Amino acid sequence: MPFYQRLGDVPRKRHVQFRENGTLLTEEVMGLEGFTGNESILYHLQSPCRVSKLDGFEPIERKEWVPDQHAHRHFHTKDVDAGGDEITGRRLLMWNNDVEISLCAPKQSMDYFFRNGEGDEVIFVHEGSGVLETIFGDVPYKDGDYIVVPRGTTYRFQPEGAQRYLVFETPGLIEIPRRYRNQYGQIMEGAPYYHRDIHPPTELKTIREQGEFPVKVRVRGGYQSYVLDYHPFDVVGWDGYLYPWTFSIHDFEPITGRIHQPPPSHQTFAGQNFVICSFCPRKLDFDPQAVPIPYHHSNLQSEEMIYYVSGNFGSRRGVDVGSITLHPSGIPHGPQPGLAEKSIGMHETTELAVMCDTFNPLKLTRFAKDLDDGVYWRSWHDNAPVSDAGLTSHL
Numbered sequence: 001m002p003f004y005q006r007l008g009d010v011p012r013k014r015h016v017q018f019r020e021n022g023t024l025l026t027e028e029v030m031g032l033e034g035f036t037g038n039e040s041i042l043y044h045l046q047s048p049c050r051v052s053k054l055d056g057f058e059p060i061e062r063k064e065w066v067p068d069q070h071a072h073r074h075f076h077t078k079d080v081d082a083g084g085d086e087i088t089g090r091r092l093l094m095w096n097n098d099v100e101i102s103l104c105a106p107k108q109s110m111d112y113f114f115r116n117g118e119g120d121e122v123i124f125v126h127e128g129s130g131v132l133e134t135i136f137g138d139v140p141y142k143d144g145d146y147i148v149v150p151r152g153t154t155y156r157f158q159p160e161g162a163q164r165y166l167v168f169e170t171p172g173l174i175e176i177p178r179r180y181r182n183q184y185g186q187i188m189e190g191a192p193y194y195h196r197d198i199h200p201p202t203e204l205k206t207i208r209e210q211g212e213f214p215v216k217v218r219v220r221g222g223y224q225s226y227v228l229d230y231h232p233f234d235v236v237g238w239d240g241y242l243y244p245w246t247f248s249i250h251d252f253e254p255i256t257g258r259i260h261q262p263p264p265s266h267q268t269f270a271g272q273n274f275v276i277c278s279f280c281p282r283k284l285d286f287d288p289q290a291v292p293i294p295y296h297h298s299n300l301q302s303e304e305m306i307y308y309v310s311g312n313f314g315s316r317r318g319v320d321v322g323s324i325t326l327h328p329s330g331i332p333h334g335p336q337p338g339l340a341e342k343s344i345g346m347h348e349t350t351e352l353a354v355m356c357d358t359f360n361p362l363k364l365t366r367f368a369k370d371l372d373d374g375v376y377w378r379s380w381h382d383n384a385p386v387s388d389a390g391l392t393s394h395l
């Protein structure tokens, strides 16, 4: 994150003696790109390396579905049963070497701590609220929030109420798009959000407790479980540029124009060969000759996944809250027949959706197969039956 934060107590300079009641504290530099990227410096009561027990390693197994045909797809996720916790309940839908996209509707609470040791995470909170307890302090969240968790962050969910997330995990970095920032890192005028919309940890709780504390770490394609003999949230202070934060989709300021604005105007985050965009309620194109819904387009070098969050989908038969459309590369897509004409004169949309465009093909899982309606590809046909009509892409 391109701005500096500090919570708790830190010494006047880095790498000098810092004591509590005479005992030297343990300084940890948590950083990216060797020692040249963003970093934070944390001060622990105990060494974070104090592993008292090595438990098992559980490899990640992906059950791939290779469809017989290349086609547009529509997955219904609303009725997916809750299961697992906020980590084990992540059910992979699609992935490539840059990003994994999962649904999560947990029904158990975490009785361990988690750390993604090999990737950044964006957790879009569709339903629910609570606190993400982290080594950097508490991060309160609510529905509509994107929780951005940099690699290396030890955390545990404390949810309130039913929860439903769309989860992105990436071996790359999650960043604020470069074009939104000036050379000093400040988010510029004209960007669709500002630093005030970004919420770092609010409160650092230093927990002084010995015992047995399981920590599950995603690393080397699986989950390694450790047991620490001291609570992992033993940090008395930290400062730096690396920490978890939230951004609410409701704080995204849509950019509209006299004629149609392209999807990059909705970009929220930049990833490694992918982007995450927010489609928010907004006024539509206002030129008298404008066609307010998009032109057909061919994603020749990208795949487009859209998760429908809320809003009025009345004009989009077949779409529902939790619907996901996937428009893969190589073939065109656009509004269904008649809808471009119907859109003329529309002044606003209430839809709320999260989109992920990847620049490399996505693989699908058998879980996705179970949710695929199998008929969406026909929805552009003039004679498509109503039940097959699907939805129009607004992208």
Ligand SMILES: [Fe+2]
Pocket (backbone or CB within 6 Å): 297, 304, 327, 333, 393, 395
């Ligand atoms: Fe599109």
